[in-house]
């Protein structure tokens with residue numbers, strides 16, 4: 001077989017394999033969490049945007065929730081402001097909150113919107129303030145670090161959790177063929193802005209939109225076990241064991257918890273996938289093998 005023939009054969013094979021998935025996912029909503037750690041280079045960002053546009057063109061409704069933790073961190077550093085995480089959450093004082101809004105609602109959000117639109121999609125950027133999309137309340141964390149008592153409450157400042165989501169604005173956008181791109185900023189009853197971990201927003205968004213899938217793109221091959229091997233599938237019981245054994249830590253904690261909550265609340269499946277692989281979204285959706293870790297409800 002010549003090289004050209006081999007290439008044509010591979011393309012035909014991939015298209016053929018993708019057909020049943022394209023049919024199965026017609027008109028279904030997929031919530032994609034695009035983590036700040038997966039937005040590492042230009043080529044990957046272009047690849048992500050192309051995947052999202054392709055999904056829309058074949059009749060699937062992607063809804064993007066993005067992070068931007070590293071991007072917030074680098075602006076804070078340039079401003080000479082220290083930052084600290086507790087249980088995967090950034091402690092957010094008033095000044096940090098301004099930076100969070102600037103980076104997430106401005107720079108990162110508009111960059112993603114721009115990439116998607118450059119590739120022929122119609123993306124619209126929103127924060128939780130737009131259309132009253134995300135109502136938040138202050139997140140209360142209880143101590144779990146060895147030096148803290150379990151009853152001790154940790155004050156994270158302007159860090160929130162999702163109280164409710166009003167999806168009307170998203171339904172309107174999706175119906176008109178727009179692709180919503182959402183920054184994880186919520187608004188409290190008093191009008192105060194809250195910094196919400198993007199995984200938590202993505203999980204709730206998937207629940208409220210009754211999504212077929214929740215895809216969490218990050219910077220690891222998926223969930224790794226104590227030996228650093230990829231876990232292909234996991235359920236709630238094994239997750240708890242890995243948390244107790246401190247194999248799951250840091251940013252993976254909110255990610256895995258929100259994935260479990262989502263599948264327990266009716267989202268068909270949740271996947272943690274490696275956003276550093278070019279076209280990770282397409283590979284996960286449209287091939288038999290998939291990539292990363294599948295989170296099962298039981």
Ligand SMILES: Nc1ncnc2c1ncn2[C@@H]1O[C@H](COP(=O)(O)OP(=O)(O)O)[C@@H](O)[C@H]1O
Nearest residue numbers: 035036037218219220223224247248249251252
């Ligand atoms: N068991 C685990 N498997 C994989 N990653 C883990 C695990 N425990 C902790 N992590 C950490 O979680 C990180 C992913 O979370 P995070 O940094 O918040 O990424 P994102 O910006 O994509 O949300 C990984 O880079 C890794 O350092």
Ligand SMILES: CC(=O)N[C@@H](CCC(=O)OP(=O)(O)O)C(=O)O
Nearest residue numbers: 036067068069089090196197198
């Ligand atoms: C409360 C909290 O930690 N908020 C996150 C919001 C961004 C985010 O979640 O970004 P990634 O998905 O890239 O980690 C933060 O300030 O970093």
